[in-house]
Amino acid sequence: MGRAGQYAALLCYLVFLAFPLFWLVSSAFKSPQELGTVDPSWLPQHWSLDNFRDAFDQQPLARSALNSLIVACSAAGISVLIAVPAAYAMVRYRSPVSKAATGWILVSQMFPFVLVIIPLFLVLKNFQLINSLFGLILVYVVWNLPFALWMLQGYVRAVPASLEEAAAIDGCSRFRTLVSVVFPLLTPGLVATLMFSFVTAWNEFFFALVLLKSPEKQTMSVILTHFLGDEGAADLGPLAAAAFLATLPSLLFFALLQRRLVSGMVSGAVKG
Amino acid sequence: MRRRRFLAAASAALAAPSAAALLGGCAGSGDDGTLDYLSLAWQKESMEANKALVAEWNKRNPNRKVRYVQGSWDTVHDQLLTSFEGGEAPDIIHDEANDLTDFAHGGYLADLRGLLPAGLKQQIPQRSWDMATFPDDGVYGVPFVQEPRVLIANRKLLDQAGIRAPEPERPWSWPEFEEAAKELRGGRTFGVAWSMKEPVNQSVNLSLTTGGAVFYQEDGKNVVRFDEADSYVSEVIHRQVNKTRTAPEGSLGMGGSDTLPGFFSGRYAMVPLNFSFRQQVQQQAPDGFEWVTLPMPAGRGGGAGTDAGGGSGTGRAAVQGVSPQTLSIAQDTERKEDAMAFIAFMTRPDHMARLAKGDWMVPTGTEALRDPELNTARHGWRTGVHMSSDLRASPVLGVRGYAEWMDKIATPAFQEFYSGGIGLGELRDKLVEDGNRILARYQR
DSSP, X not given: OOHHHHHXXXXXXXXXXXXXXXXXXXXXXXXXXXXXXXXXXXXXXXXXXXXXXXXXHHSOHHHHHHHHHHHHHHHXXXXXXXXXXXXXXXXXXXXXXXHHHHHHHHHXXXXXXXXXXXXXXXXXXXXXXXXXXXXXXHHHHHHHHHHHHHHHHHHHHHSOHHHHHHHHHTTOOHHHHIIIIIHHHHHHHHHHHHHXXXXXXXXXXXXXXXXXXXXXXXXXXXXXXXXXXXGGXXXXXXXXXXXXXXXXXXXXXXXHHHHXXXXXXXXXXXXX | OHHHHHHHHHHHHHHHHHHHHHHHHHHOOOOOSOEEEEEOXXXXXHHHHHHHHHHHHHHHOTTSOEEEEEOOTTTHHHHHHHHHHTTOOOSEEEEEHHHHHHHHHTXXXXXXXXXXXXXXXXXXXXXXXXGGBOGGGOBOOEEEEEOOEEEEEEHHHHHHTTOOXXXXXXXXXXXXXXHHHHHHOBTTBEEEOOOOSSHHHHHHHHGGGGTOOSXXXXXXXXXXXXXXXXXXXXXXXXXHHHTSOOSOGGGGGOOGGGGHHHHHXXXXXXXXXXGGGHHHHHHHSOTTOOEEEEEOOBBOSSOOSTTTTOTTSSSOBOOEEEOOEEEEEBTTOSOHHHHXXXXXXXXXXXXXXXXXXXXXXXXXXXXXXXXXXXXXXXXXXXXXXXXXXXXXXXXXXXXXXXXXXXXXXXXXXXXXXXXXXXXXXXXXXXXXXXXXXXXXXXXX
């Protein structure tokens, strides 16, 4: 395949990926009549903000977005803070325990949500953490942690142990070695794990649905279902508008951090 | 330096929400004596009506306030099941009678018999109370709105084909309906589009029009049968899709909303939908599009036989099964009297009519049904109100194991049958033999 073919394939792939988002944005600005037509236009014939106004009128979108942001940022941050030293220890200090822990991480990913939800509900209830954003954050941290650990292990393993030995010969303490040598090299891994944890928590629906009952505590993923009725009926315009708004933080998060993902890949790897 | 700034900023960004969350979590809503009302209202007018009534109640009753909690039709069963198991269920629950059976059997819902005020009991006909009466004759919900399935038709196409729209008082028989669909078929236009993404409820509920029920009681146990009266309507649909081609096969995989664009473009002349879909039709229809709400075809409604479809024109009945929306009280609630007082307030005739209008549905109360705004030809309201006296409890109400039968057996079997993948005999075998094995497990 020539270069032109590669570009064409890449373009097709990009269109394939971007089309749902494009259609969502287009639908968010269409009138109910345009949404109900059998020959939809690519772009709205009459751009309108009515769907956004209706979405905000009908549901507490701003509040739910703030809740989602609090929960997703906190869960992502705490997961990474815990996962970094744990992953480092599991890679650098190989033992039967670390092997068993790695196996357990894989097994834990196979549990379906419905299997754990009722015991989890009862545990959180005992700690009075039902209907609490903090309770939900704890759940997300626990749920994200295995995968975050799994991801970070790969990045830690990619850091040559010889660099740490060199730092030690140069007189660096263990802590200084971690801060000055290892962590900078882990930046892309940290960013990737942070993104993964953030997006998982931002999109999560079932735990949020079950654990948060007050309208003022509910997250955006739960609020989106309120635009759906029985037997597949849907308030399509406001739903599209709200769904579009719900995708923005993830997009912004990626836009802000993706450069860090790439630039950190080689920083500090070569000693001059 | 830049890296340090980045890490510091990231730490601060992460720490601030964490702290806020901790504070928020600690504050919690707590038990401040407010009753939680889980509402499934989702249309704008319906939510406005519910919220306005809750506000009015709270103004009048500052010592027994109610908090409006928004739920969702898609997820209400899972949400309630977990809440019941965890002892954290909302005090007042809006749901569908269809969904109450297992909760009532599980002891999660309060039996309302000793709580119902006489006025409320009298204003709702017994046939509606039957729809929320489950094990041991307990009443587990107040049925307050319901909806028949109706035919929404393109007025222009009916006129062009010279077809007289049937009046609510004299619906088409099933053979007349099939004939009308044939006359409306032409070019790219199909006579009718059956949206069968969820085929079971409508197949079972419409079987009542021809004297069927699918679910029967034998020796005190629920059993499935699929005899001629039960299968008549399903055969009509199968015939229209596979033989006369008056209905498109493509619509079988659609939900109700999915058929509307084709309906507006003239591709489908009629769409059988729940009564409340009129709201979407009215909202999405292009300017100048004329639509009309027709009653579903009627059959013998009680007498099976070769003429179950009501072809002779005698003894025709428009009965069909429905599962009304209900208001229930959680068994764990300590303030059941307060919860019932709120339900009685919400279902006062004028309030019930207001909620019904918001939902584009039909109220169950006899006095609410007399509301002038519901007795008008505009948007087909009169058709629904007239049909309300012919609505009966869906045969699936109170049947334990129905959900499993529907998911594992009936949904795929009906979908295969309607698309022509299997014949009537095979459908019957699956529904009855496999189905009864499931029901038996729940009735040991």
